[in-house]
Structure formats: structure tokens, C-alpha cells
Amino acid sequence: MSPGSLLLATRSPDKVREIRRILGPLAGLRLVDLDAAGVEVLREEDDVEVYDTFEENARAKALYFHRRTGFPTVADDSGLVVDALEGAPGVRSKRFAPDSDVLSGLERDRANNEHLLSLLGDLELSRRTARYVCVASLIDGGEESFFRGEAEGLILGLPRGRGGFGYDPLFYDRGLGLTFAEIEGEEKNRRSHRGKAFRKLRHHLLEEGE
Ligand code: IMP
Numbered sequence: 001m002s003p004g005s006l007l008l009a010t011r012s013p014d015k016v017r018e019i020r021r022i023l024g025p026l027a028g029l030r031l032v033d034l035d036a037a038g039v040e041v042l043r044e045e046d047d048v049e050v051y052d053t054f055e056e057n058a059r060a061k062a063l064y065f066h067r068r069t070g071f072p073t074v075a076d077d078s079g080l081v082v083d084a085l086e087g088a089p090g091v092r093s094k095r096f097a098p099d100s101d102v103l104s105g106l107e108r109d110r111a112n113n114e115h116l117l118s119l120l121g122d123l124e125l126s127r128r129t130a131r132y133v134c135v136a137s138l139i140d141g142g143e144e145s146f147f148r149g150e151a152e153g154l155i156l157g158l159p160r161g162r163g164g165f166g167y168d169p170l171f172y173d174r175g176l177g178l179t180f181a182e183i184e185g186e187e188k189n190r191r192s193h194r195g196k197a198f199r200k201l202r203h204h205l206l207e208e209g210e
Contacts, residue, residue, distance in 0.1 A: 006205075008033045009065035009075040011041070014165040015194070019076070022189050022198040028209055032071075039069060049077060049091070055146055057091055058137035066139040074201065078134040078193060080167050082155060084127055085119060093166070109166050113159060116170065120155060128155040132171065134193035136201050145204060149196025153180075164188060 006029050008019060016033045023031060048064045049057040054077045061075035079093030089096035089112070097103075097111035120128060129152070136147040151173070159169030161181030168180035173191055180188050189195040 004028050005030045005032045005037075005071055007037060007039075007065060007069055007071045007073040009061055009073050010034070011045070015076065015078075018185065018189060018192075018194055019198055021185060022195050023202050026202070026205055026209075029205060034065070037069065037071075039065065052091060054079065054091060054133055054135040054148075055137070058135045058146070059139075059144065062137040062139045072138070072140040074136055074138045076134055076136045076194065076197065078132065080116075080130055080132055080171070082116070082120070082128075082130040084123055084129075088119075089116070090133075113167060113170055116155065116167065117157065120157075122157075125154055125157075129153075130155050130171070132167075132193040134197040136197045138201060138204070145201075147197045147200035147204065149193040149198070149200070151191055151193040151196070 008016060008031050010016060010019075011034060020031060045064070048060050051057045051060060057077035058075050061077065062073045065075065066073040077091065079090050081087050081090050093112070094108075095101055097108075097115035100108050100111050103111055131153065132151045134149045138145045138147070154172045154174060155170050156172050156179065159181070160179045161169050163183065163185070164181040171180045172178070173180060176183065176187075176191065180192065183191075
């Protein structure tokens with residue numbers, strides 16, 4: 001990688017796609033994902049995000065890949081915080097359903113969504129409040145920065161829409177009257193936790209580059 005590269009440290013193609021669109025072109029800086037950088041997948045990567053806050057997990061991921069590559073690195077940790085479940089699934093959003101460890105991709109998403117629906121049961125809609133949280137952690141030499149974004153919504157009783165990923169078919173944006181799976185990528189980025197966090201990162205990078 002060239003000295004003007006920023007490593008995007010996530011193995012999720014959904015996140016890579018969204019983050020690339022949110023950050024857009026950054027003069028003098030090339031965003032390189034782990035595949036493009038040739039960073040081999042190691043089993044130990046699964047043991048990096050063991051903490052109880054989004055900040056700690058995002059930092060752990062960014063530091064881990066920074067140490068492996070030596071490049072300025074950004075990583076995000078994100079998840080769904082449901083009030084009626086005392087904040088669950090939170091930082092455990094990716095592996096929420098009991099059997100989700102052995103699943104991947106769409107099957108894991110489906111298991112997590114079904115588990116969420118079963119826990120909420122027939123709770124009335126007004127009490128199904130939730131928010132998506134995203135924290136981006138930037139490690140650049142000795143400097144560390146965090147950028148947080150949140151998006152408020154309700155968890156529907158049935159999935160709606162075919163776009164997005166993860167919990168998006170259940171996550172209802174009251175302002176739009178649609179789930180995150182019913183809107184275009186650009187619209188999701190305008191409203192989403194990840195859009196808010198990574199626009200703050202973009203602002204920071206542009207200021208640094210001045
Ligand atoms: P992470 O890779 O540890 O950050 O896990 C994030 C998990 O939170 C994902 O696997 C999804 O289950 C959920 N999640 C985070 N952001 C989104 C989103 O934008 N849409 C749907 N689900 C999300």
C-alpha cells in the first residue's frame with residue numbers, strides 16, 4: 001500500500017460497501033479494505049472483539065489490524081440496542097441467536113432476526129424502541145480518535161423489505177415510515193448510525209489533510 005492509504009479493517013462486505021459510499025473520494029487518501037490489502041484471514045480475528053462497549057471493540061479491531069499491517073487503520077463496531085431488552089443485543093448483535101456462531105451471512109441474519117422477534121413476543125409497537133449504534137475508531141500512528149453515530153427506530157413484528165443487511169428488515173425509521181431494508185443505500189447512509197459516524201470521520205480526515 002502507498003503511504004497515503006487508510007486501511008478499512010472489516011471483514012463485512014456490507015460494511016465495506018456502505019462505508020465506501022459514505023466516505024466518498026478523499027483527496028490524497030486511498031481507502032483500502034482487508035481483501036485488497038491482502039491481509040490473510042486468521043482464526044484469532046474472532047477473539048478480538050471481547051469487550052462490553054462499542055468503543056473498546058472498535059479500538060481493539062483497529063489496533064489489531066494496525067499492528068498486523070503498520071498502516072493507519074479505521075474499524076467500526078456497531079449493533080442494535082433494544083430498550084425492552086435492557087440494551088441487548090448491543091455489542092453481541094452479530095452473534096445474538098444461540099446457534100449464530102455456526103452460521104454466516106443471510107442465514108445468520110435470519111436466525112438473529114427470529115431470535116429478536118421471539119424475545120419481543122407481542123410487545124406493543126410503542127414499547128419496541130431501539131437504536132442502531134456505530135463507533136468508528138481511527139488509529140493513526142500514536143493517535144487514536146473515535147466517531148459515534150446513532151439512529152433511532154422501532155422493531156417491527158414482521159420483516160419488511162429486501163435491502164440492507166442484518167436487522168434492517170425489522171428496523172423501522174419513524175421519520176420515513178419505512179424500514180432500513182425498504183430504502184435505497186444512499187437514503188440509508190443519510191439516516192443511519194454508520195452514515196453519521198463516518199461523516200464525522202470524513203470531516204476529521206479532511207481537516208487533518210488541510
Ligand atoms: P460487528 O461486526 O461486531 O460490528 O457486528 C455488527 C452487527 O450488528 C451486524 O452483524 C448486524 O447484526 C448488526 N448491525 C450493525 N449495523 C447494522 C446495520 O446497518 N444494519 C443491520 N444490522 C446491523
